[in-house]
Amino acid sequence: MNGLMIKALAFAAVLIIATVAVVNTMHIDLNDPVNMITMFGAVAIAFITTGVAVKYINQMKTDKSTGELVGERWDGIGEYRNELPSGWAFSFLGTIVWALWYFLAGYPLNAYSQIGEYNEETKAYNTKFEAAHANADAATLIAMGESVFLVQCAPCHGETGDGMSGKAQNFVNRISKDQVLAVIKNGSNQLGYAMGAMPPMLAQGADAETIATYVAGGMQGTAPAAFATCVACHGADGKGNNGTAPNIAAYDNTLISKVLVNGKKGAIGAMPSFKTRLTPVQEKAVAAYIQTIKG
Amino acid sequence: MFHWLEKNPFFFAVGVFLVIAFAGLIEILPNFAEASRPVVGLKPYTVLELAGKEVYKKDNCIACHSQLIRPFKSETDRYGQYSLSGEYAYDRPFLWGSKRTGPDLHRVGNYRSTDWHENHMWDPKSVVPQSIMPAYKHMFTNLADIDTAYAEALTVKKVFNTPYDAPNGTKLGTLDEGRAGALEEAKAIAADMKNQEVKDAVAAGKIPEIVALIAYLNRLK
Incomplete structure (x- = not known):
């Protein structure tokens, strides 16, 4: 020692x-x-630190340099043509193997994906949302509907749902006289009801006027004779025969859901489809909320 | 062999450059090629839409509105499907923007209509009571620069091979055909508008900026 x-x-x-x-x-x-x-x-x-230090310090004290010098000298400092130390060589080979693995499997299979994270987040949220609101009560639906309405519907229909002076459908009333007249004149086939297309010009002139006044007035009192044309599809009460034709007496879930899915272009203007923008629960909620809007 | 490189710094530098450049190329080029490939079904802008895009740039909508929906649930709930790089393939330049004083507009065509835009550009507060956006009434009288828009379309067609006049694609044609196509498109939009001066102008063959801008905004889907 x-x-x-x-x-x-x-x-x-x-x-x-x-x-x-x-x-x-x-x-x-x-x-x-x-x-x-x-x-x-x-x-x-x-122990390892001191052991290694002792080994190399001893080596520096006792070792003699041997081997063949390369030709060039840098400021008097020469360089031996020694073999690469085996530790280095194996480490280098190891990095090549690791690089192949990383290139072929490591990165492609484990890479972070922003879209992947988004998909997972969305899926988890949707599952939670559906589970929480699968059997939502009326009050919850109306509250949810109001918040959806304020974001998605209010820009056109106004925050109170009054259509902002005729810029969009006014939810306080079901339908205006001009709208009835426009539909009678042009027909309609936009909402995908089982009854199919309504042909144009089923009623004309004074008959159309009478029907429009009656429907726009909320279908009060005795139906005028001309309204018989409408009864076949929309029903005597105007409620659309249980969802086979649009309800012209009041807003109902079917009507609102069909307009949300298909969009609509009518006497006032065009409404785009909200098919991918609302979930089924949100659709129900909007329908529930719109039916609470009254003058 | 590397002793030779050590003795020749210039060639050593060239070697270093080649090695690094190779790594850069295989990382950058594939992404670049993918990003510049249009998504399936994407069509180049029509002349009228391009004129509207010019109005969008001229009135600096980009200062307050972005056109880039990030893949976060809060954004896709509000604005729709997140944006893909291939959707901007025919945008020269793209108008991503980086400021959202107002909402993102990349898919505004999905949830706003011609008549809404008309009301909104005339008086934003009439449809969004809390809005701080200024009114853009001058767009209802200023005329859109259709000829410049045509020149822009023709340039990208010639220089970048943007597929105008392809089957089922956007038609460009000659200058006269381009003007006629823009007017026809403008008439379809004016038919959905209420402003009588705009309707009269379009009927007389003039295209106010608002019509071009609405064509552009409706196209953003």
Whole structure:
């Protein structure tokens, strides 16, 4: 054992004592296996560090340089044509293997995808939403419908649903006289009801006027004779024969859902389809809310 | 062999450049090629839509409105499907914007209509009471620059091979055909509008900026 070894062991001892001192002052519980393993690791590092240092310092003291020098010298410093140390060579080969794995499998299979995260987030949210509102009560639907209405519908129909002075459908009333006249004149086939297309010009002139006044007035009193034309499809009460034709007496769930899905172009203007923008529950909620809008 | 490189710094630098450039090429080029490929079904802008895009740029809509929907649920709930790079293939330049004082407009054509835009550009507060957007009444009288829009379309057709006049695609044709096509499209939009001056102008063969802008906004889907 030479002097260098003694110094090295002393240095290792100092490192270990320092480690123990830190462990004690920080009151680290060595019964916890993780702490124990870490402690062993620290001790091992102290020994390995000193061992490696001793090996190389001895080598520097005793080794003689051998081998063939390359031709060029940089400011008097030469370079041997030595073999690459085997440790380096194997590490280098290892990185090549790792690069192949990373290129072919590691990155493609484990890469982060923003769209993937979005899809997962959306799916999780939708599942939660559907579960929470599968059997929502009327009050919940109306509250949800109001908040959807304020974001999606209010820009055109107004925050109170009054259509903002004729810029869009006024939900306070079912239908205006002009709208009835326009539908009678042009027919309609936009909403996908089972009854199919309504042909144009089923009623004309004074008959059309009478029908429009009656329907726009909320179908009060006795139906005029001309209204018989409408009864076949829309029903005597105007409610559309249980969803086979549009309800012209009042808003109902079927009507609102069909307009939301198909969009509509009528006497006032065009409404785009909201098919992909609302979930089925939200559609129901909007329908529930619109039916609460009254003058 | 590398001792030779060590002795020749110039060629050493060339070698370093080649190695790094190769890595850059295989990383950048595939993405670049993919990004510049249009999504299926995308058609180049019509002349009228391009004129509207010019109005959009001229009146600096981009200062307050973005055209880029990010893949976050909060955004797709409000604006619709997130944007794809291929949707901007015919945008020269794209108008992503980076400021949202107003809402994103990348899919505004899905949920607003001609008559809504007409009301809104005339007086934003009439449809959105809390709006801080100024009115753009001058668009109802200023005329859109159809000829410049045609020149722009023809340029991208010639220089970048933008597929105008392809089967089932956007028709461009000669300058006269381009003007006629724009007017025809403008008439369809004016038919849905209420402003009588705009209707009269279009009937007389003039296209106010508002008509072009609405054509452009309706196209954003």
